[in-house]
Amino acid sequence: MAKKERFEALLSSGALLFASQEFDDVSMAEIAKGAGLAKGTVYLYFETKEALFLQLLSDEMRAWFDNTAATLTGPVSEASEVVQIIASTLSGRPLLPRLLGLLHPILERNVDDETLFAFKSRLLELTTNAADLFERVLDLQAGMGISLTLWMHALTIGLAQIAAPAAAVKSLLQTDRSLSTFQIDFSTEVESALGALFSGIQVVRRPKRSPHKR
């Protein structure tokens, strides 16, 4: 059926445009044109612009997880290796962290309840799967996987924002060496931060016998 193809074409078009522009600068008209369709046609596939990007995020998340899970399937010796793999798969999907940063303040604010629920359900499934995976691979205490996943989610959002500064900031950082502290690399930073987070969780685990509060 051509229906599915159009759907994918629209998502691809959106992804392509979003790769080089901000969410606000990507217009539905451009997305349509990029998919070889008319403006109004987009709305046969997506309720709103936000719904389209939510789908994009959903796909990116799933792809990332499948990819990561597959890579982590084999015997993993150390936590640092896990972290490295995660940082690597994350860095390989530059759209994902940016979409994640759009999720709460924008995407979830203009989709109908049904779409929202569907997304949240999928997110829950993914989160649970990731949590299980982490608990297994890192030999974590039960329940810690969820927290870890959540914190990774938050960290990713924040680091992506910091690592992708506005044009003016970028040129400022390049000009003024004294501000080099703010010149960070997403990939590097994610690995380090997650490394600390993962280590911390394992350390924290033993001393505290009581279940993690949440």
Added chain:
Amino acid sequence: MAKKERFEALLSSGALLFASQEFDDVSMAEIAKGAGLAKGTVYLYFETKEALFLQLLSDEMRAWFDNTAATLTGPVSEASEVVQIIASTLSGRPLLPRLLGLLHPILERNVDDETLFAFKSRLLELTTNAADLFERVLDLQAGMGISLTLWMHALTIGLAQIAAPAAAVKSLLQTDRSLSTFQIDFSTEVESALGALFSGIQVVRRPKRSPHKR
């Protein structure tokens, strides 16, 4: 001088409005009215709406740091205590995490170079001070304080977004118990996540003799 008073009045008005509305929903006209001034007058004090909020962020950050530094001055026994204090001072300034989330995608994108530079310089100073403080209090390896501060910054942005969901999401979470995983409390989560992060850093520190890569 009345000038300083107007300046402060505008910031207060902005803060008050931002406390109950989103950035986009706070209009310059409202801010002006709240300060007892006319619309055009705001622009005698702030280049743009973003510049005003950048100032707000700057003030919040400084206040937070002063507050935190003062509290951490005394002898601190454990890392967990430090974390608790930070989580507490952070939770006491609900505007700060939200403004931080605005910083990179919005505020820095519409201010002139001068304002931007001034802000970044102040931010650098604060970051350095915080880093030093953390290194001292937590007895961290040199350089780790900067990373920690950065990660805390990122974590705060992400957690604040997740913890303040859109109205539709909020009601969905309350309705559907199966999604309770997503119902998080900023304060609690910050403390836990920072706890793991801080522990992780201290653990990681020893094995790796080499300087932290960045």
Added chain:
Amino acid sequence: MAKKERFEALLSSGALLFASQEFDDVSMAEIAKGAGLAKGTVYLYFETKEALFLQLLSDEMRAWFDNTAATLTGPVSEASEVVQIIASTLSGRPLLPRLLGLLHPILERNVDDETLFAFKSRLLELTTNAADLFERVLDLQAGMGISLTLWMHALTIGLAQIAAPAAAVKSLLQTDRSLSTFQIDFSTEVESALGALFSGIQVVRRPKRSPHKR
């Protein structure tokens, strides 16, 4: 033949929807669905949305006339009785006055010439019949029936609009007693107004011997 059935099903669907919504709010897609057909199929039966509603109006008018003529067939003693019957048959077809109000500004503006001509011819026939009926029953001067019919048409359009206010107006009228003047009942008002009109025509008739100017 199934064709006729589809045709009627579409009209019924349209009538049903129009009974509870404004013309603009009734979509062709809804009409199709209500008739158990696909969107595109509607256009095999009606050139345009306007053509469909024109047909609806045509049917309503004919039904009204047949109904009214039948009722007025017997010996009618007084004009007031005639008026009462007309007001009654009119009130019994709430769609008719509303469709009449759509006729000139909307329906006639988007149908092809053929459809338009067919409608006008049918309208002429009906008008003539009604005029004859009125002249006969009210013992009017020749030619007066046409005028009377026309004025009744105009009066009906206007009163229907006034009697069916926007939601905001309705609540305003209910709230503010001082505006009770504007709270009118279509049925009551039509009867009174037509009563005056019919009486007036009969009075005017005699003094002016000259033919009605038009």
Added chain:
Amino acid sequence: MAKKERFEALLSSGALLFASQEFDDVSMAEIAKGAGLAKGTVYLYFETKEALFLQLLSDEMRAWFDNTAATLTGPVSEASEVVQIIASTLSGRPLLPRLLGLLHPILERNVDDETLFAFKSRLLELTTNAADLFERVLDLQAGMGISLTLWMHALTIGLAQIAAPAAAVKSLLQTDRSLSTFQIDFSTEVESALGALFSGIQVVRRPKRSPHKR
């Protein structure tokens, strides 16, 4: 103050455009341009497009009434003379009947409550004044003036619609002589219809002692 001038300029621009186009075809951009202002400026003076046209209607009504009242001030011998004057003043303001036809289905549907109330109050005042005037001049029974005004209002709406057919209808009527019945002149028809209505009211008055039901 220039403020009042702009206000009037916008109304004049709107009136000018509405004189040769339908409501839907008149855009706010055109109105602004016609007044020598920018698009957004219109919204400093009128909440919505509908509010602007409501003001236009308000002005037209008042002007018509003042004009009519002034003309009817002197001693009026006969009802037919009154009717003639009304028909004449009405015909002199071609926008008024058209705006009246917009009032209920369109204008009242997109203005805020305050504007709506203000308009209705003004309309009530005008209606009352007109009713008083009619009662005085035509020596009507108390209360009949209101009814007469209302019916005149309704009749005007309907006749204006019938008398201003769509382009296609107009050409059809000119082509096909058999449809000449539908070729009516607003001015003529208003005078005749009001003549009948006014006569009818006077006739009806006497026989029925009981107060007019409404």
Added chain:
DNA sequence: TATGAATGAGGGTTCATTCAT
């Protein structure tokens, strides 16, 4: 004859910012 995917025109409205006074 039926389908339903595709089309694409179309305009009101907001609000940060400017500037004449």
Added chain:
DNA sequence: TATGAATGAACCCTCATTCAT
């Protein structure tokens, strides 16, 4: 310094209608 009137860019979305199958 203060004012507030003026500016104007920018865009989503609906839905009647068409047409390939």
